[in-house]
Amino acid sequence: MSGYISDAVIRRMPAYNRNLRELESEGVQQISSQELGERMGLTPSQIRQDINSIGGVGRQGRGYNVRELREYIRHTMGLDQPHRMVILGAGRIGMAVSHYPNFLREGFVTAGLFDSDPEVVARGSETLPVFAVEEIRERIPDMGADIAVIAVPAEAAQETLDLVYELGIRSAWNFAPVDLRVPADMVVVNVHMSDSLHILTYKMNHREE
Amino acid sequence: MSGYISDAVIRRMPAYNRNLRELESEGVQQISSQELGERMGLTPSQIRQDINSIGGVGRQGRGYNVRELREYIRHTMGLDQPHRMVILGAGRIGMAVSHYPNFLREGFVTAGLFDSDPEVVARGSETLPVFAVEEIRERIPDMGADIAVIAVPAEAAQETLDLVYELGIRSAWNFAPVDLRVPADMVVVNVHMSDSLHILTYKMNHREE
Numbered sequence: 001m002s003g004y005i006s007d008a009v010i011r012r013m014p015a016y017n018r019n020l021r022e023l024e025s026e027g028v029q030q031i032s033s034q035e036l037g038e039r040m041g042l043t044p045s046q047i048r049q050d051i052n053s054i055g056g057v058g059r060q061g062r063g064y065n066v067r068e069l070r071e072y073i074r075h076t077m078g079l080d081q082p083h084r085m086v087i088l089g090a091g092r093i094g095m096a097v098s099h100y101p102n103f104l105r106e107g108f109v110t111a112g113l114f115d116s117d118p119e120v121v122a123r124g125s126e127t128l129p130v131f132a133v134e135e136i137r138e139r140i141p142d143m144g145a146d147i148a149v150i151a152v153p154a155e156a157a158q159e160t161l162d163l164v165y166e167l168g169i170r171s172a173w174n175f176a177p178v179d180l181r182v183p184a185d186m187v188v189v190n191v192h193m194s195d196s197l198h199i200l201t202y203k204m205n206h207r208e209e
Numbered sequence: 210m211s212g213y214i215s216d217a218v219i220r221r222m223p224a225y226n227r228n229l230r231e232l233e234s235e236g237v238q239q240i241s242s243q244e245l246g247e248r249m250g251l252t253p254s255q256i257r258q259d260i261n262s263i264g265g266v267g268r269q270g271r272g273y274n275v276r277e278l279r280e281y282i283r284h285t286m287g288l289d290q291p292h293r294m295v296i297l298g299a300g301r302i303g304m305a306v307s308h309y310p311n312f313l314r315e316g317f318v319t320a321g322l323f324d325s326d327p328e329v330v331a332r333g334s335e336t337l338p339v340f341a342v343e344e345i346r347e348r349i350p351d352m353g354a355d356i357a358v359i360a361v362p363a364e365a366a367q368e369t370l371d372l373v374y375e376l377g378i379r380s381a382w383n384f385a386p387v388d389l390r391v392p393a394d395m396v397v398v399n400v401h402m403s404d405s406l407h408i409l410t411y412k413m414n415h416r417e418e
Binding site: 005007008010011013014015017018022041076077078079083092093095096097099100101102103106108146147154170171172173177179185187189190191192193194195196197198199200201202203204205206207 | 224227287301302310381405
């Protein structure tokens with residue numbers, strides 16, 4: 001893999017993965033940068049630059065092998081290995097994440113959820129264990145989780161992050177609308193639910209253009 | 210506003226809005242492209258290009274007025290006017306969206322939810338009306354909603370989109386993991402829940418770099 005990959009390229013990778021998966025399921029074996037660009041709303045030269053920058057290769061005059069390129073991207077993205085998530089907060093967002101149908105298919109297994117509300121713990125979930133927050137220290141070390149999903153209210157997010165870090169988890173997917181202080185050897189990606197809604201209002205506002 | 214604004218710029222606008230809101234609440238009044246770039250992980254020239262392309266202006270040697278620039282971006286994004294959402298599907302995702310704390314603050318009011326499961330309708334929600342799917346035709350025209358949130362299972366998403374279109378709604382925020390056929394005068398933004406999770410696994414995979 002070549003050295004530096006820009007954030008913009010990284011942010012586009014999931015869309016490459018999605019489009020290549022769709023192409024594969026449509027039975028397409030080869031695709032040119034022109035065709036892939038039309039599908040993804042990018043220029044052919046942008047497509048070639050992006051793929052080149054992650055070290056992927058096409059064939060002169062034949063374009064890209066769909067399956068090979070998708071496998072290469074999945075490998076680059078760390079999606080060719082399974083991941084185990086532990087979900088902190090079994091409220092509406094935690095439950096939505098734990099039951100999102102695509103995650104399991106993509107290799108993301110939810111090991112369990114934790115919640116501070118005894119009623120939520122008692123109610124449980126159809127398919128997954130919901131534990132009391134008091135059991136976090138005892139249970140997380142044995143759960144084999146590499147990703148913590150932070151789905152607690154904003155005011156509890158920092159202490160939750162600090163606790164899972166202390167328990168050895170080094171990656172977090174944060175749904176709490178707050179900027180967290182993150183230890184240097186931890187990676188955190190924040191989900192901004194509003195962002196795509198704001199893109200929608202932009203498009204509503206510029207419909208006539 | 211200058212003519213063509215690229216998709217990449219549009220996709221970055223919510224991050225500008227967020228960062229400027231934070232700066233405002235920190236009491237910052239002026240910011241240079243250098244400082245804003247450091248905060249957002251962009252180069253100063255990228256910042257200047259982005260803001261220039263939407264028609265925003267800075268002052269030579271003084272940078273940008275935080276409040277003015279944020280108001281300008283909010284106006285460009287259509288966020289300076291209220292929006293009313295109707296949510297189709299009161300399952301985990303519909304409920305999570307309807308209770309997301311930031312939306313109300315940002316001017317997004319949920320007018321109501323609809324669901325096909327009588328149990329879900331009977332259970333309702335603490336704060337919002339949940340109606341039976343049979344009442345959609347009767348109720349939606351009076352709800353004043355300009356955005357339909359599609360939070361139904363993938364197999365019901367297309368008929369739901371077609372129905373809200375027929376009832377006069379021209380904008381949809383789609384959570385169903387499916388590509389919809391969209392009428393020419395409708396705008397749809399798809400939420401890909403997995404994308405930021407995949408960016409997390411990329412970062413986990415390239416931690417040492």
